[in-house]
Amino acid sequence: PRAMAAQLHVAVAANFLGTLQKLAERYRRVSGDTLSLSSGSTGQLYAQIRQGAPFDLFFSADTQRPQLLDSQGLAVAGSRFTYAVGTLVLWSPRPGVVDRRGQIIRRGAFHFIAMANPRNAPYGAAAQQVLTALGQWEPLNQEKKLVIGADITQTWQFAASGNADMAFVALSQVTGPGGRISGSYWLPPRSDYQPIAQDALILARTTQPAAAQAFEHWLRTSSAAAQIIREAGYRPGAP
Amino acid sequence: MALELSLSLTRGSFSLQVDGRWPARGVTALFGRSGTGKTTLLRCIAGLERLPARVVFNDTVWQDATQFVPAHRRSIGYVFQEPSLFPHYDVRGNLEYGLRRRAPEARRVSLDEAVSLLGLETLLSHRPPQLSGGQRQRVAIARALLASPRLLLMDEPLSSLDEISKDEILPRLERLRDALDIPILYVSHALGEVMRLADELVLLEAGRVRAAGPLQSLLTRADLPLGGFDQAGSVLEGAVAEHDPQYHLSYVLVSGGRLALSLQALPPGHRVRVRIDARDVSLALQPSQQSSISNVLPGTVLDLRTEVDPAQMLVRVKVGADVLLARVTRRSAVQLGITEGMGVYVQIKSVALMDK
Amino acid sequence: MALELSLSLTRGSFSLQVDGRWPARGVTALFGRSGTGKTTLLRCIAGLERLPARVVFNDTVWQDATQFVPAHRRSIGYVFQEPSLFPHYDVRGNLEYGLRRRAPEARRVSLDEAVSLLGLETLLSHRPPQLSGGQRQRVAIARALLASPRLLLMDEPLSSLDEISKDEILPRLERLRDALDIPILYVSHALGEVMRLADELVLLEAGRVRAAGPLQSLLTRADLPLGGFDQAGSVLEGAVAEHDPQYHLSYVLVSGGRLALSLQALPPGHRVRVRIDARDVSLALQPSQQSSISNVLPGTVLDLRTEVDPAQMLVRVKVGADVLLARVTRRSAVQLGITEGMGVYVQIKSVALMDK
Amino acid sequence: MGGDDLIALAISVRLAAVTTALLLLLCTPLAWWLGTGSSRWRAPVNAVVSLPLVLPPTVLGFYLLVFLGPQGPLGRALTLVGVASPAFSFTGLVIGSMIYSLPFVVQPLRDAFEGLGTRVLEVAATLSASPWDRFVSVVLPLSSRGFLTAAVLAFAHTLGEFGVVLMIGGNIPGRTQTASIAIFNHAETLEYGAANRLSATLVVIAFLLLLTVYASTRGRGARVQPWRWN
C-alpha cells in the first residue's frame, strides 16, 4: 500500500537474533520492507535506547526492560507484546550425560553446570528456580560448581566446548533442523520456573510508525511467523 | 665586532662567573684546565643553557634580562666536545643538515669545499657507527662549517686527530676563517695548538676569567702560568723582508732583527706573526759561529723565574720591542751569570709562521 | 709474556690484517693516523668483535678456530675512546662496578688509590652529565684500573686532558704500571705521549702493521715516517752517574758521553732511559762555550734527509752506540758543510727522563 | 563470507586506520609534554592516561554514551550548536576507540621521546633548525620505533575492540557494525563456521599488515639505532 519500501532498524536481544533474521527474510518477501538488525545484550540495548539509539523496534529477552521503557514513555502506547516464550533445557553435547529426569544434578557427578546470569538473563533466572526447586541451588553455589555465562550464548559455549559438563540453555539453541537435539538433555517441568516470556515493542522515537506497526501486526498474526518461531524452539506469545 | 658576555651560574660546588668583552675576530682561544667551565661557557653563548645572562654579539643582543634569542636563530656553528653526529643520517646527510637550512645566497662554504677541507671524500656514505673517532670529529667540524655561521664555537675539535691530520686541517681552517671572516671561539687544552691558531686568548681558571687579551701580550706575562707549559713561547709581529729560494728560507724583520724561517709564498712587506717556543730559545754571551742554529738576535734580560722543575729557569728577554721566553737550565743561568738587565744573544732554533 | 695476534677483517673498503707477536710488558703504543684501525684492533683483542681470529695472551688462548673466551672472562681493562660511563650510576658507582666484580684478594688497586691517582676526590657523587669531558675521561681510566686487569687497553685515554693533568697522571700511571706489572696497550696520536710512555711501538698504517718493535730502535729508523713528526726524537739507554743538588741536576752516562737532566731521586748506577727530541738538538763544528746549552756530545753524521718542509733537514748522528736525530735548517746544513761521516758536536738543549 | 561481513571488515579497517591516525596526531604533543616536560602535573596526567584501560569496555562505552548522547552534557551542547550527537555513528566509534586506545599510543611515544636525550636536539638547534623543524627532522625519525609500536598497538586493539564500539555504535549493520561485532553476532546465532571464517580473515589481514610493517620498518630501525655513545 505504501509507495516506497521501508527499512526498519530493530534492536534485538542476541539470543533471538538468528530467529529474527529468518523472520525478517520472510517478511521482506511478503511486504518488501527490510529489517536492519542490531543485536546485543538486553541490558546494553536498553541503555542505548535510553540514550536515544535510532531504533524503531526493540525485541527484548525479557519482560522487565520493555515494561520499564513503556513506563518511561519511550514506547508507542499499546505496542508491547510477548513475541516468544522460551523453554529451558539442561543440555550436554555428549550423549548419556544428562538423564531424562535430571537426576545427575542430585548425584553431583560433574565438575561444572553452566547457566546464564540469573540476575539479568531470564534463562538464568529460570535455571535458578529449577535448581531451587530441586534443593540444589545452595549446595551447588557452595561447591562453586556453577559457572555463569553473561548471556545464554556464552552459557551454551561453556557446555559446547566441553568445559562445563552441561548447561541450562534455551531449547532454541539446541534444536537442530527438523527439531533434532544432539547430545543428551532434560526438559525441567514448566511448573518449576516462571514462563520465560520475551517482549517486544515499538519505540516512540520511530520515524516510521506505520511500517513498524505493519511488521508487528504481521508478527502477531501471521502463521508463517508463528511457524518460524516454533521451529526455533520457542512458543509464540499470545496473539 | 665583539662578543660581550656577562653571566653567573652555579652548579653544585662549581660556579662560573664571566664578565667581559672580547673582540670577535680571528680566533679567540678559550684555554683552561679540565673542569674549569669552558664547555659550559660555550653552551651559554650558543643559547643552550637557560639562565640569566647577558650575551651581545656584534651589537645584536642575543640575551639579556628581557629577551632570549633561541639557539637556532643565533647563526652559530658549534662543534661539540663529543662529535654528536645524527645517528639517522649518513655522513652526507649530516653535512647537508645545516647547509640545507641556509638560503643558497647565504651559503659561504660549499659541500665540496668542506669535504675536501676535512678529507671526507671516501666517507660520504658511511653511517656514524662506521666511522673512527677522528673521522667523526672531522665530520662534525665540516657540518658546523657548512652552516655558514656568523660565529663558530669549537670545543676541542681536534682532540682525536693525529698530528698529520691536524697539520693538514689547521692551515686550511685558518685560510677559510680569513676568507670568510668567521670569528672562532676555540676551546683547547693544547697550548701549542692555541699558539698556532689564536689571535686572542681567554684564560679560564675555576670558572673565572684569569686573563684575556691578545695572544702575544698574554704569552709572555710573568704573572700568568702560561710560561710553565711545556709549549710556552711567544708570538712576534713582523714583515716579510726577502726570500732565499736556494735554502727554501724566508726572512722576516721583527723589531729585534731578522729571522729566517721556512720559505713562504708571501710578498715582501707582508705583515706576519711568528711563533717562538721557549724550549727552542737558548742564550749565549757571544753570537756563536759554526752552529746549526741560524737565528741569533741580541737582547736584554728582563727577569728570570724558577719553573715547576727547579732545574729549569724561564728567562724573559727583551728583543727589540718584543719579549721572548727562553728556557734554560739553572746551571747554565748561573754559569753564564745571567741577571736582570744583562745583554745576551738569543739563539733561536726554530721559528714558525702563524698563517696570518 | 706476549700478545699473539692474527686476524683479518674487512668492512666496506677498509680491511685490517694483523699478524704478530708483541711482548706484553710495559707499555706498547699503538700509533697510527685516524681511521687506520687502532680502535678496531683493540676491540678484537678485548673480544668485542666476533670474527675468525687468533688471540693468545701469555699462553692463554683467548680465541682461535675452536674457542672464544668472551670479553668478561679475559680479565682486561678497556678505556674506550669515548668515556662511556654508566648513566645510571654516579662516579662512585662507576668506579665500584669493576672493583666489586673482582674477588677482594685479586684486587690490586684500591678505590682510594684510583681516586687520588686521577684526582676524583670531589667528583664521587657526580652523575655523568655533571662531569666535564676531561673528568669523564679520568673516571673511565680509574674504572678500568679498578678492575685490576691482566691487560689494560687504552684508546686515547688522555685526549681530553690538559697538559697539567697529563703531567700529573702520566707518571703516576707509569708507577702503577710498574708496581702492578700490568701490560698496557696504549693508542695515541701524540708522538710526544708515546715517546714518553711507551716501551714498545706498533706502527699501524691503513689496517696493516708497518713496523713493530722497541721504541728506541723504531724512532730513529730512516725508513719509517716517525722522523717527520714535529715531536720526532730518540730514546737512549743509560745509567745514573751522579747528582748535583745545587743546580738540581742529575747526570746520566749514555754510550756517547754524559748528559745533564733535572734532578732525579735515583741511586747512582740505576739504569734509565732518556728522551731527546730532534728539535732540541742542534749541531756545531766546535763545542760552544758561553751558551745556555749544557749538553754537548761529539758524534758522527750517519745521513741527512730532507723533511716535508724543504727548509728543514733531519740529520741522524751516531753518538757512541746510539743514534740521535737533529733537525736543522737546510742552510745551516750547507753552511756547516754537513756530510755523511763527518764529525760534529751535538748540542742538546733538553733531555727528558722516561720514568723507568 | 557474506557481504555484510565484508562491509563490517571494511568498517573495522577504516575505523582502525582513522583512530590510529588521529591518535598519533593528538597524542604526540601530549606524549612530548609527558616525556620531556618538567611540570609537576606530569605524574597525575601519566596516571590518568592509563585509566581508560581500567574499566570494562562496555562500561566505559556506557559512560561515554551517557556523556555523548542527546541527553548527555556534550551531546546537548552539540545539539544546541546544531551538530548531531556522535552516538550511534562512525564518529562515535572513532571517539570511543580513541579514548580506549589512548594509553597504547601515549605511553610508547612518551618512552621514545624520553629516551631521545637532549643532545641531538641541541645539535640541530645549532644548525639553525627551528623547534618544528627539529621535531620533523630529528625527533620523528629517531622515535620511529615508538611511533611504530604506538600505531601497531592502537590499530590492532581497535580492530579487536568490541565492548566500547558495540555500546557507542549500536551495532548498526553497514554503519557501525564492525568485524568484531559481526563475529560476535555469528557466534550468537551459532553460525560458528561464519564466525571462524571472519575471525581467520581478520587475523590473516592483521598478520600480513603487521608483517609488512615489521619487515620493512624494523630493519631500518635496527640499522639506525644500536649505535649510541652512552
Place this chain on the structure above:
Amino acid sequence: MGGDDLIALAISVRLAAVTTALLLLLCTPLAWWLGTGSSRWRAPVNAVVSLPLVLPPTVLGFYLLVFLGPQGPLGRALTLVGVASPAFSFTGLVIGSMIYSLPFVVQPLRDAFEGLGTRVLEVAATLSASPWDRFVSVVLPLSSRGFLTAAVLAFAHTLGEFGVVLMIGGNIPGRTQTASIAIFNHAETLEYGAANRLSATLVVIAFLLLLTVYASTRGRGARVQPWRWN
C-alpha cells in the same frame, strides 16, 4: 558496596598483579630476542605477538576455551597427565589475561632493549660482568622506563579486561568473578548505582596506584636518561 563486590575487587587486583608479574618474567627473554637478535624470524614473531589484540576478547576467550577444554589439544594433554583443565579457575583467568595482554608487555620491553645500544653492555663486559650480571646491573636499570610502561599497561588492561576473563573464568562469584564482570553485571541488571560505585572504586584505586608509581619512578628515570652521547 557489597561484600561480593569487594571480593571481586580483590580478585581483580590479584589477577592483575599475578598476570603482570608473570608476563614481565616471561616476555623479557622474548622481547630481548626481538629487540637485539638478528634472526629473520623476528618480523613474523613481532607480527604474531600483536595478534591477540585483533580478535574480540570474547571470541579469543572462546577459542581459548575450546583449546583448553577436555576436547581441546591442551585440555586433553592435561587430562592425560592427571591435571585438571584450567578452565573456570583462577589459573584459567591468568592464562587468558596473559595471552591478551602479551603485546602490551612485549612491545615496550622490546623498544627499550632495542634502544639500549651495545656500548654499555660492552663496557660492562670489559669490567668482567657476565651476561646475566650485565642484564641485572645494566639492562634492567637502563630499561626501567620500558618495564614501567609494560607493567602499567598490563596491569591496567587486566583490571579492565572483561571478555576473555568472563569466557574462560565462568564468572564464578568468589573465585573467578572479577570487578569488571561485577560492574558489567550491575549495569546489565540496571543497578547503575552499584555499577557507578564499583567503577569509581576501581578507577580511584588504579589512579592512586599509578600516581604512586609515576611519582616515584618517573623522577628517577628522568634523572638517569636525558643524558646521551649520541
